[in-house]
Amino acid sequence: MTATSRGGVREAPQGRRVASDELAGDDRYSRQSRFWAIGPAGQERIRAGHVVVVGCGALGSADISLLARAGVGRITVVDRDFVELSNLQRQLLFEEADAVAGVPKAIAAARAVARINSSVEVRPFVADVTAANVEGFVAGADVVLDGTDNFETRYLVNDACVKQGVPWVYGGAVGSTGMSMTIVPGETACFRCLFPAPPPVGSMETCETAGVLAAGIVTIAAIQAAETLKILVGDRDNRSPGLTAVDVWTNDHVQAEGRLREPACPCCGQRRFEYLDAVATSRTASLCGRDAIQVSPGKAQSLDLAGLGHRLEATGPVTVSDYLVRCRADGHEMTVFADGRAIIKGTSDLAVARSLYARYVGI
Numbered sequence: 259m260t261a262t263s264r265g266g267v268r269e270a271p272q273g274r275r276v277a278s279d280e281l282a283g284d285d286r287y288s289r290q291s292r293f294w295a296i297g298p299a300g301q302e303r304i305r306a307g308h309v310v311v312v313g314c315g316a317l318g319s320a321d322i323s324l325l326a327r328a329g330v331g332r333i334t335v336v337d338r339d340f341v342e343l344s345n346l347q348r349q350l351l352f353e354e355a356d357a358v359a360g361v362p363k364a365i366a367a368a369r370a371v372a373r374i375n376s377s378v379e380v381r382p383f384v385a386d387v388t389a390a391n392v393e394g395f396v397a398g399a400d401v402v403l404d405g406t407d408n409f410e411t412r413y414l415v416n417d418a419c420v421k422q423g424v425p426w427v428y429g430g431a432v433g434s435t436g437m438s439m440t441i442v443p444g445e446t447a448c449f450r451c452l453f454p455a456p457p458p459v460g461s462m463e464t465c466e467t468a469g470v471l472a473a474g475i476v477t478i479a480a481i482q483a484a485e486t487l488k489i490l491v492g493d494r495d496n497r498s499p500g501l502t503a504v505d506v507w508t509n510d511h512v513q514a515e516g517r518l519r520e521p522a523c524p525c526c527g528q529r530r531f532e533y534l535d536a537v538a539t540s541r542t543a544s545l546c547g548r549d550a551i552q553v554s555p556g557k558a559q560s561l562d563l564a565g566l567g568h569r570l571e572a573t574g575p576v577t578v579s580d581y582l583v584r585c586r587a588d589g590h591e592m593t594v595f596a597d598g599r600a601i602i603k604g605t606s607d608l609a610v611a612r613s614l615y616a617r618y619v620g621i
């Protein structure tokens with residue numbers, strides 16, 4: 259599923275027609291290209307750049323806003339979820355109407371970028387990033403940005419980026435704190451050098467248990483966006499040298515010196531890509547910060563959403579859009595996407611979610 263926003267004639271707020279050549283004038287990026295490390299040549303590299311943002315929640319949303327305004331020419335956004343009211347406190351690209359309509363975040367992000375900077379080409383994908391598709395998303399990117407909320411996806415991104423030699427910028431935030439690290443395969447430590455194994459389930463604070471401040475997230479997104487511009491313009495000397503940790507409430511700021519690459523690292527040391535090679539990927543996952551479970555089919559589908567919606571009408575009210583079908587399933591809200599995934603709200607029980615999926619979707 260792709261959509262593209264390009265220049266064209268559009269309605270100005272006062273009703274005046276604005277031609278695309280007015281929007282592409284020299285003035286647009288003048289304050290940025292005047293900055294000593296960018297200049298006209300750097301601005302051209304930014305325009306020619308392709309950035310892939312994996313996950314479009316709070317971090318990804320702020321990343322995309324900054325990079326679209328900076329004039330990054332192509333942005334690919336991948337996200338598996340849809341907009342809800344509780345997102346609006348921190349997910350800067352989305353508005354109330356997106357939450358009311360339950361628009362997939364990747365689609366809402368593409369629409370927002372079209373309003374911010376119509377010269378940016380956006381490719382939105384409503385999809386879960388898995389071992390089966392992550393290499394395809396990373397291929398051809400100049401930089402990949404981490405907007406995810408879970409370790410499993412970060413290890414997948416790390417494997418794919420190290421394998422293909424694509425730089426990526428890790429980011430994470432919870433409470434008032436956040437962390438970021440720039441990973442350049444062949445030069446810096448990778449994510450697995452730093453975190454060899456995922457933390458035990460339940461051992462980490464989440465946005466659900468500790469809450470999260472938008473200010474902390476946006477601080478990390480700003481660091482990720484700056485690192486992205488440094489990579490695009492080729493300023494190797496000023497890249498962040500290691501792990502950055504910031505607490506916007508207690509004012510702690512830690513810049514850890516870059517740890518050397520770990521020769522025994524399975525990923526960048528031995529080039530064993532264990533997460534990419536994982537034969538069995540989980541069919542169910544609980545979603546961070548949500549009383550909800552995602553159920554995925556074994557392999558991506560291409561559902562006839564209108565047909566599914568029609569069948570589900572027998573069970574009660576059904577909403578069908580171009581991207582999803584929403585219904586009530588035994589008192590739970592179930593949202594089914596065209597790739598066959600479903601998000602079932604109001605339960606944290608994997609078995610309950612799988613059972614509802616089998617009964618209502620039946621893949």
Ligand SMILES: [Zn+2]
Nearest residue numbers: 448451523526
């Ligand atoms: Zn490594």
